[in-house]
Amino acid sequence: MSRHRLLLYSVLILLPLTACNKQEQTAPETATPKQPMVDTITVSHQHVADQLMLPARITANPTDIVHVYPLISGRVLSLRVLPGQELKKGQQIGTLQSSDAAQARSDFEKAKIEATRADLQLSRAKELLQHEVMAQRDYDDLKALDDSDHAELERARQALRLLGFSENDTSDIVPITSPISGVVLDVNTGPGELQRSLDNANAIATIADIDTVWIMGDLYPRDQAGVHVGQPVNISVNGYPDMTLHGVIGNISDAVDPTSLTLKVRVVLPNPGHKLKPQMYATIAVTNQKRDVIVxxxxxxxxxxQETFVFVQTSPGKYERRNVVLGAIHEKSDEITQGLNDGDQIVSTGAELLRESEGQ
Known part of the structure; x- marks a missing residue:
């Protein structure tokens, strides 16, 4: 066989192999694009109640707070009372030594002598009148004088009782007593201090009856449309995290507080055991009218x-972006007021992955 014929046969044999190898190298790989891993939920309208949280403080009823001032001037000898102490009405909380007490006792003794003397004069005048020795007019003058002396005696007696003395006492020590049953809020003096009855600026002690207390909340004027007198509220107290109290709004102030720029909301609560202390922090939860929204x-x-949107599933594996309008925003959920309908299936988890896949 000639050399040219051998070369031709070699080329014919190698051509199919070369074409096959080239086809294998240039054939493109077909890969199915991966879909992001997402979860969907079906949405529907719900009735959601607004809840307005008002910061508040516990206070005593102002009409049940008494500031104890000395009835007369003197020096404090003893004071047996501490803040937070429970007191009974009439319980002695201290003593005061006063020269005014001696003056009050002297006035009483003088009035008693004058009344006794007036009684004797009136008794003699009555005998003279019966024997027609004294004129009726003179007798009437003595009777008026006797009445006046007895009135002065009664005034002096009441002054002693007001100071806590009996008629037979001779001491100048004045007891200081609690005018009401309650708890001591504050003490503003101590033994040895001089107390003045008229120009004293500080009370010896402040006592409050806290069998019932006021919960005073701060309400901004912009929120007053949803709050009204008689509305039920829930109250939580910082000192008792597991306790929820229930009450109703008793009053809303008519004037804005110039310091906090808020209206004062008052809730009155019973306080058995005096667990609620004045000046404790609290929160008043006001539940407003329910709203119909998608959460x-x-x-x-x-x-x-400027856009707010969700992804809505149109068919299995197919999603479309849909703009929505937000309502209230909570810690783990948002309210949608426009843009969604009952039965829509939206992406609940993985929405960010769909957003990224849109940009590719």
Missing amino acids: VPSTAVIQSG
């Missing part, structure tokens, strides 16, 4: 610039 998880809502 979705916060992870379903995407905000981009």
Whole structure:
């Protein structure tokens, strides 16, 4: 066989192998794009109640608070009372030594002598009148004088009783007593201090009856439309995290507080055992009228610039972006007021992955 013929046979044999190898190298690989892993939920309208939280403090009823001032001037000898102490009405809380007490006792003794003398004069005048030795007019003058002396005696007796003395006492020590049953809020003096009855600026002690207490909440004027007198509220107290109290709004102030720029909301509560202490912090939860909205998880809502949207599933594996209008925003959920309908299936988890896949 000639050399040219051998070369031709070699080329014919190698051509199919080369074409096959080239086809294998240039054939493109077909890969199915991966879908992001997402979870969906079906949404529907719900009745959601607004809850307004008002910061508050516990206070005593101002009409049940008494500031104990000395009835007369003197020096404090003893004081047996401490803040937080429970007192009974009439219980002695201290003593005061006063020269005014001696003066009050002297006035009483003088009035008693004058009344006794007036009685004797009137008795003699009555005998003279019966024997027609004294004129009726003179007798009437003595009777008026006797009445006046007895009135002065009664005034002096009441002054002693007001100071806590009996008629037979001779001491100048004045007891200081509690005028009401309650708890001591504050003590503003101590043994040895001089107390003045008229120009004293500080009370010896402040006592409050806290069998009932006021919960005073701060309400901003912008929120007053949803709050009214007689509305039920729940109250939580910082000192008792597991306790929820129930009451109704008793009053809303007509004037804005110039310091806090709020209206004062008052709730009156019974206080058995005096667990609620004045100046404790509390919170008043006011439940307003229910609203009809769609509530979705916060992870379903995407905000981009001025747009707020969710992804709605149109068919298995197919999603479309839909703009929505947000209502109230909570810790783990958002309210949708426009943009969604009952029965819509939205992406609850993985919405950010769909957003990223849109940009590819």
